[in-house]
Amino acid sequence: MRLQNQISVLFVCLGNICRSPLAEGVFRDVVKQRGREDRIIIDSAGTGGWHQGAPPDPRSVAVAARYGVDISDQRARKVTNRDYTSFDLILAMDRSNLDDLRRAAGHASQERIHLFNQYALGLTRDVPDPYYGEVDGFEVVYRMIFEASDALATKLAERLSAPSGQASSTM
């Protein structure tokens, strides 16, 4: 059961092997550094299920490890219908993921779904898909995800310290 003053966040990309596992791991690390790990529930998923059960892409594992974050235990999964009602915040890595999520989610869940950079930083900016690109694409993705994760942690800390009842799904 979820405590009253908790927020759950689901990071979503296409395959759940490159970007969203990085976001899950980096944001969990940021939250832990701030001593908030009991308040924020974090997971990731993909809009597609091709990589279901697979570990993150080795290039994501490597860039995370360079910054002291271990994401090797994660396993890919596809977004489920239940995710649309069980997570307070569903954060898409790019606008294609955002469109797919909005199409698949029911009316009541639309307000939970946002572009990650938009929600965290107010920027209409995709976290670009690095899958077919060069290795340094993963470094770019890591930096973007770290910046947005730091801003997201600050934003959620404000929500969590607001009077009870305000940490709702319409954040």
Ligand code: 4NP
């Ligand atoms: P992700 O990257 O959405 O960041 O996990 C991708 C992973 C796999 C594929 C595309 C993007 N793919 O085409 O298999």
